[in-house]
Amino acid sequence: MTSQYNFKKIVIVPTAKDFIDIVLSKTQRKTPTVVHKQYKISRIRQFYMRKVKFSQQTFHDKLSTILTDFPKLDDIHPFYADLMNVLYDKDHYKLALGQINIALHLIDNVSKDYVRLLKYGDSLYRCKQLKKAALGRMATIMKRQAQSLQYLEQVRQHLSRLPSIDPNTRTLLICGFPNVGKSSFINKITRADVEVQPYAFTTKSLFVGHTDHRYLRWQVVDTPGILDHPLEDRNTIEMQAIAALAHLRAAILYVMDISEQCGHTIEQQVALFESIKPLFANKPLLVVLNKTDVIRLEELNPEQKALIQGFINDDIPVMEMSTFSEEGVMNVKTEACERLLSHRIEVKIKSKKVEGILNRLHVALPKPRDGCTRPAFVPEKVIEKRLEKGPKIKKKTERDLEVELEDDYSLDLKKNYDLPADFKYDVIPEFWEGKNIADYIDPDIMAKLEELEREEELRVESGVYEKEEEEMDDEEKEIHRLAGKIREKKAIIAIEGRIGRSGGAPVMPRAGRKRERSVSRLRSEFEELGVDMSNKSGAHFSRTKSRSASRPPIKKARADSAGRVSSSSRVTPRDQSGIRNVELKAKAKKMGHKAQGKMNQFGKAGEADRHIAVKMPRHLYSGKRGIGKTDRR
Amino acid sequence: MPQNEHIELFQKRYGFRMDYQERQRKKKAREHKLQSKMAQKLIGIKGKIFAKKRYSEKVQLKRTIKAHEEKKTRKKEDGKVPEGAMPAYLLDRENTSQAKLLSSMVKQKRKEKAGKWDVPLPKVRAQSEAEVFRVLKTGKSRRKGWKRLVTKVCFVGEGFTRKPPKYERFVRPMALRFKKAHVTHPELKATFCLPIVGVKKNPSSPMYTSLGVITKGTIIEVNVSELGLVTQGGKVVWGKYAQVTNNPENDGCINAILLV
Numbered sequence: 001m002t003s004q005y006n007f008k009k010i011v012i013v014p015t016a017k018d019f020i021d022i023v024l025s026k027t028q029r030k031t032p033t034v035v036h037k038q039y040k041i042s043r044i045r046q047f048y049m050r051k052v053k054f055s056q057q058t059f060h061d062k063l064s065t066i067l068t069d070f071p072k073l074d075d076i077h078p079f080y081a082d083l084m085n086v087l088y089d090k091d092h093y094k095l096a097l098g099q100i101n102i103a104l105h106l107i108d109n110v111s112k113d114y115v116r117l118l119k120y121g122d123s124l125y126r127c128k129q130l131k132k133a134a135l136g137r138m139a140t141i142m143k144r145q146a147q148s149l150q151y152l153e154q155v156r157q158h159l160s161r162l163p164s165i166d167p168n169t170r171t172l173l174i175c176g177f178p179n180v181g182k183s184s185f186i187n188k189i190t191r192a193d194v195e196v197q198p199y200a201f202t203t204k205s206l207f208v209g210h211t212d213h214r215y216l217r218w219q220v221v222d223t224p225g226i227l228d229h230p231l232e233d234r235n236t237i238e239m240q241a242i243a244a245l246a247h248l249r250a251a252i253l254y255v256m257d258i259s260e261q262c263g264h265t266i267e268q269q270v271a272l273f274e275s276i277k278p279l280f281a282n283k284p285l286l287v288v289l290n291k292t293d294v295i296r297l298e299e300l301n302p303e304q305k306a307l308i309q310g311f312i313n314d315d316i317p318v319m320e321m322s323t324f325s326e327e328g329v330m331n332v333k334t335e336a337c338e339r340l341l342s343h344r345i346e347v348k349i350k351s352k353k354v355e356g357i358l359n360r361l362h363v364a365l366p367k368p369r370d371g372c373t374r375p376a377f378v379p380e381k382v383i384e385k386r387l388e389k390g391p392k393i394k395k396k397t398e399r400d401l402e403v404e405l406e407d408d409y410s411l412d413l414k415k416n417y418d419l420p421a422d423f424k425y426d427v428i429p430e431f432w433e434g435k436n437i438a439d440y441i442d443p444d445i446m447a448k449l450e451e452l453e454r455e456e457e458l459r460v461e462s463g464v465y466e467k468e469e470e471e472m473d474d475e476e477k478e479i480h481r482l483a484g485k486i487r488e489k490k491a492i493i494a495i496e497g498r499i500g501r502s503g504g505a506p507v508m509p510r511a512g513r514k515r516e517r518s519v520s521r522l523r524s525e526f527e528e529l530g531v532d533m534s535n536k537s538g539a540h541f542s543r544t545k546s547r548s549a550s551r552p553p554i555k556k557a558r559a560d561s562a563g564r565v566s567s568s569s570r571v572t573p574r575d576q577s578g579i580r581n582v583e584l585k586a587k588a589k590k591m592g593h594k595a596q597g598k599m600n601q602f603g604k605a606g607e608a609d610r611h612i613a614v615k616m617p618r619h620l621y622s623g624k625r626g627i628g629k630t631d632r633r
Numbered sequence: 634m635p636q637n638e639h640i641e642l643f644q645k646r647y648g649f650r651m652d653y654q655e656r657q658r659k660k661k662a663r664e665h666k667l668q669s670k671m672a673q674k675l676i677g678i679k680g681k682i683f684a685k686k687r688y689s690e691k692v693q694l695k696r697t698i699k700a701h702e703e704k705k706t707r708k709k710e711d712g713k714v715p716e717g718a719m720p721a722y723l724l725d726r727e728n729t730s731q732a733k734l735l736s737s738m739v740k741q742k743r744k745e746k747a748g749k750w751d752v753p754l755p756k757v758r759a760q761s762e763a764e765v766f767r768v769l770k771t772g773k774s775r776r777k778g779w780k781r782l783v784t785k786v787c788f789v790g791e792g793f794t795r796k797p798p799k800y801e802r803f804v805r806p807m808a809l810r811f812k813k814a815h816v817t818h819p820e821l822k823a824t825f826c827l828p829i830v831g832v833k834k835n836p837s838s839p840m841y842t843s844l845g846v847i848t849k850g851t852i853i854e855v856n857v858s859e860l861g862l863v864t865q866g867g868k869v870v871w872g873k874y875a876q877v878t879n880n881p882e883n884d885g886c887i888n889a890i891l892l893v
Contacts, residue, residue, distance in 0.1 A: 021682075028678060116808040117885050122767065122784055129883035163636040195642060205637050 007159040010069040015153070016146035020139045023058045027051055027135075037124040048131040049118050055135055056111030059142070063104045070097060070152065071159075079167045079247035083206075086239040088155050096148040096155075103145050110137045163208040170344065171219040171250035172336050175241060175276075177269055178225025179262035180255045181290040183207070184323035186222040189333050194222055200263070201225060204237050206244055213337040221248065228272040245279040251340035252285045253332070258304075259294035266304045284339040286319065287311050288332055293322040511571050540580075734865065752876050753819075753890050757850030760785070760837045765846060769804060780804060786811055786881035788829050788845040788853070803844055811847070814887035816855050816875050829887075830854040830872055847887060851877045855889070 014022060031054050035047045073081045073090060084093065114134035121127035165171075174182040178200035186192055190209025195202055207222040223241035226234075234242065245252070256269045273287075289297060289308070297308065297320055311318050319335060321328030348354055402409045417424045430437060442448065459465065472480070519541050523533045536542060579585045599607065650656075668687070675683050744751075766781035782804045789810055795801055817824045833852040835841035847853065855875050862870040875889035 025678075114885055117882075120784060120806060120808055120882075126883050129880075130885055133884045133886070161635075161637055161639075163634070192636075193642075207636055208634075 007071065007156075007162060010156045010159065011065050013066055013149055013153040013156055016143050016149050019062070019149065020142050023055060023062070024135065024139070026058055027055045030054065035124065039124075041122060044124050044127055045118055045121055048121070048127040049115050051131055052111055052114050052118065052134045055138060056107055059107045059138060060104060063100055063107075066152065067097060067100060067104070070156070077167045077247070079165070079243065082243040082247055083162075083240060084159075086236055086243055087158065092151065093155065096151050099145060099148040100152070103141050106141050107138050110134060110141070163206060165206065165208050165221060165248070166219060167248055169219055170216065170337075170340055171221055171248055172253060172333075172340065173221050173223065173244060173248055173250040174253045174255060175223050175226060175245060176255035177227070177257065177262050177264050177272060178202075180225070180257040180269075181323050182222055182225070182255050185253075185255065185288075185290070185321075185329065185332075186220050188323055188326065188329050190220050192220075192222070201237060206240055211333065213334065214341070218337060219250075221250065226272065226276065228268060228275060242276075242279070245276065250283065251336045251343070252280055252283050253288050253336055254280075254285065255288045255290050257291050258289045258297065258300060259291040261291060261294065266300075266307055270307045270310070284336075284343045285316050286332070286336050286339065287316055289318065289320045291322060291324070292320045292328070293325045296320070513571070515571065517577075752852070752892065754850050754876055754878065757836050757848075760841070760848050765837075765841065765848075766803070782806065783809065783844065783846060784882065785809070786847045786887065788812070788832050788847055790831070790845075805844070809882070811881065811887055814853060814855060814875065814877070814889050816857075816889045816891050818860075818891050819893065825859060827855040827857060827859060830856050833874060847877055847881055849877055849880050852892075853877060853887075853889060855891070857891075 031051050032047065035044055037044075039047075071080070071084075073084060073093070081090075084090070111134065114130055114137075118127055118130050121130055174185060176182055179198070179202075183194040183196050183203050186207065186209050187194055187196065190211045192207055192209030194207045194209075201224060203222060203224045205224065209220045209222070211218050211220055221244060223244055224237045226238050226241050231242070254273055256266065256273075257264070258266060260266065287308075297305070300308070308318060317335065317339075319328065319332050321332045323329060348357070398411070414424055428437065439445075522541055526533050575589070576585065579588060599609075671683060672687060765783060765785050767784050768778045769780040769782045771777045771780055780802060783806070786809050787805050789805060812828055813826050814829050815824050816827045831854050832842055832845045832847060833854050835846055835848065835851045837848065841848070841851075852874050853876075854872050856871060857873045858869065858871040862873075864870055874892045876892060877887055877889045879886075879888045881887045
């Protein structure tokens with residue numbers, strides 16, 4: 001039971017032909033499609049049984065959603081039940097839904113029978129024929145429901161367009177003869193755009209609009225006009241109005257046309273009022289006389305006035321209004337709302353729920369503890385000071401000026417400018433002689449600029465901006481110097497590296513190069529850097545061993561003062577250069593071999609070769625694990 | 634909120650777009666292109682369904698065109714009646730006389746005695762035992778093969794109880810037992826769902842008749858009290874013969890023609 005009655009969520013009801021198409025194509029798409037006659041018979045049977053069952057399920061689902069979505073006339077508010085009866089005929093509606101229900105059960109039975117038969121199908125042909133017969137039967141059942149489905153689709157479309165009237169909230173209901181001005185009234189007080197035309201029965205169904213009063217939302221329901229004849233003769237349109245009058249607990253506004261432009265005299269309107277009076281029981285009632293711009297109540301002749309007086313005598317309030325000139329419309333609305341509100345409060349007070357609300361409405365005032373009063377405390381000095389200041393001069397604000405001048409007031413921000421009167425209202429340009437005016441807004445700006453510059457000079461002179469130099473001791477100085485040297489050398493090396501070996505010049509083979517790594521070179525370079533190389537007799541780099549006896553004495557080598565051998569075609573081979581003795585050489589060789597072994601085993605091209613031929617070798621990633629160690633996963 | 638006929642109201646107040654009529658016209662004019670495109674592009678089951686629908690539409694189109702053309706041509710009405718013959722509207726419908734009735738009754742009795750009937754399906758394919766029965770293997774090791782399962786639709790009477798399972802040779806499964814048949818009256822062209830009374834004769838073998846196996850061409854007796862037929866003498870006819878016209882095991886239902 002939603003408070004907002006909304007029938008827009010009903011599923012679309014397809015026509016019989018479309019229904020069958022949808023279900024059969026769904027069966028074809030969602031079930032397996034291939035079967036051969038050489039399959040096992042159980043497999044063939046299962047294939048066809050699945051199709052029959054699937055179709056049955058789909059039909060069942062779709063039909064049951066239709067049955068559940070359509071509202072049951074016994075479950076909804078009696079207002080809507082009555083309205084639907086008036087519009088769609090309760091019997092027809094129930095019959096249509098009943099037929100759909102029967103179709104549902106028939107389809108279920110067909111499916112059951114044929115699945116039972118399929119169990120005894122012994123060839124593909126037979127199973128296929130049985131499945132065809134089953135689906136055909138279901139389709140025939142649906143074809144017979146074409147009428148019901150069509151009717152239900154029309155009902156659904158009309159239902160979705162019904163206005164959502166909440167039967168339990170505050171409602172104003174407008175009724176009366178056709179053409180008296182009900183729709184004009186609702187157009188005036190709400191945003192509902194009901195059509196207003198001079199012919200009778202312009203409004204053919206209920207319309208709802210919403211308005212506000214006292215911070216609450218009020219529903220206003222406009223009804224089609226009612227004519228004065230007995231209930232049996234009423235047509236569908238009038239019956240909707242009667243249904244609304246009968247079931248909605250609302251304030252009734254009975255609208256009358258005292259100018260008789262609607263085509264009915266005041267006597268007839270009063271007669272209609274009397275005939276539908278039973279429907280107004282227990283509802284706050286208001287008689288509204290419309291079209292007073294044409295003729296006023298006082299201008300009526302005495303008989304008609306007497307009829308109106310009859311209302312007043314019966315304690316029914318009578319109000320005048322004119323929807324054309326809009327006089328009295330708001331008063332009518334306010335009066336109706338107030339009456340309904342007080343009526344609803346009365347009803348609530350009489351009901352049981354009132355205690356819960358009354359508790360919440362109670363305002364508690366604290367009981368005074370003793371008799372002495374406790375006013376606010378203001379020190380005396382403060383009071384004296386206030387008096388000294390004198391009375392507050394109330395400045396005249398712009399608002400006051402606005403209230404005073406009313407229509408002639410315009411906001412003038414330039415009137416308080418500090419300029420002589422003839423310059424105040426001038427328009428200020430943006431540029432003047434190539435300069436921005438905004439830069440020169442200040443008249444003393446040049447003087448200020450000069451002062452600033454002077455200040456700045458003073459600051460520079462006094463040394464505010466000079467950085468404090470730290471005192472370094474000798475060590476730090478030395479470090480700084482060396483660091484500078486190192487940086488320089490590094491830069492040179494980098495540049496040399498970038499330049500390369502004078503691009504493309506042939507390189508001498510290693511054997512032909514001059515001896516690079518000699519003791520004399522070592523000595524000279526280290527001396528350059530400042531290391532003391534004088535007494536390094538026991539150092540490793542000096543020749544500790546003399547020439548071995550096995551070696552024949554070579555020609556006296558011409559060495560210069562630095563100890564550099566000038567002609568030496570025999571350069572030490574690579575596996576001996578840099579190694580002190582034979583054991584070390586053997587060790588170095590062994591280490592070299594060992595490092596290469598692993599690479600060779602895996603077929604690597606070198607140290608940096610990280611290529612993996614088979615990322616997931618099957619023997620590692622497949623198979624079950626036996627009872628073995630499982631500490632690696 | 635939009636209520637009741639808000640769409641029509643809007644159209645009444647504000648009308649349509651300036652190019653609305655033109656667009657509708659053009660859309661309609663383009664429809665044949667869409668149809669031809671679909672006819673070319675759709676394949677598979679959708680294509681077949683579309684082709685069938687299209688074919689029926691075309692047939693209708695051709696019919697209407699032909700009807701229109703017929704209107705244009707005027708044919709001379711040929712209502713000549715040969716000399717001396719009675720005009721058609723004066724002819725009686727049933728012209729059977731008493732004598733004819735008696736002789737037909739006698740002939741029927743003779744035919745019944747002889748067993749010769751004039752049936753709608755005179756020749757039916759004979760069903761071999763291998764088709765009708767399937768061997769059911771029983772026993773602890775499933776070696777004994779003397780039981781047979783009937784694979785065709787059959788009729789068992791109302792008071793039917795199975796023989797004790799140890800002794801029953803022919804098993805007639807419940808799923809294949811039918812009690813009703815869809816019987817068509819050949820002259821009225823109406824079909825009724827009538828209860829079966831019994832199987833009169835199965836053309837393939839008398840054994841099938843005794844078992845109650847119903848195949849195509851079987852003569853069955855149906856309860857026609859629903860139709861309310863009355864004999865000449867005033868007695869109510871309640872049983873008539875009908876011949877089965879379909880393969881009930883393939884269709885899941887028994888369709889028969891009443892033998893009048």
